Amino acid sequence: MNLPKFLLADNSNYPEDIFVLHTEFPRFMINLKDDEVEWFEDLTGEKEEDIATELAILMDKAGEFYDEEMKKYE
Template identity: 45%
Template structure:
């Protein structure tokens, strides 16, 4: 089964939170309410310089993805 690169998630235990799940390496869950990131993959062995740029880019992509989804929903 293949998954999209990003998924939107929510949970009634966290009513104000909206989560973006990145399904590719490095997999993570971004809480848009407080910008907290939970890493699902072990990234400790990655080159820190390259990793920082990659992660900043992925988090920006996740936020853009969410905005696109909201815009589509509000049409």
Template identity: 55%
Template sequence: MELPKFLMGDNTDHKDDIFVIHTEYPRFIINLVDDEIEWLEVFKEADEDILAGEVARLIEDASAFYDREMERYQEE
């Protein structure tokens, strides 16, 4: 099975939260309400330095994905 790069997540226990799941390395779940990230990877110290520069881009990509999906829902 080939997964899309991003998925939207929903949970009725967290009605006000907006979750986006990034399925490629580095895998994570972000709550777009507060930009809190839960990493689904275990990183080595060397990886953390590389990721520091990637985090801002990954948040922007997740936000752009969400905005695109919401536009598509509104069009239907």
């Protein structure tokens, strides 16, 4: 199965939160409400500067993905 790079997720226990899952390395879930990130990878040994740069780019892309998905509902 080919997974999309980003997936939207929600949970009725957190109705105000907006979750986006990133399915490629480094896999993570971001809550767009507060930009809290939950990593699904062990990033020990990775260069902190590289990860910080990559995360900033991926967070922007996650936000763009969400905005594009919401346009489809308008």
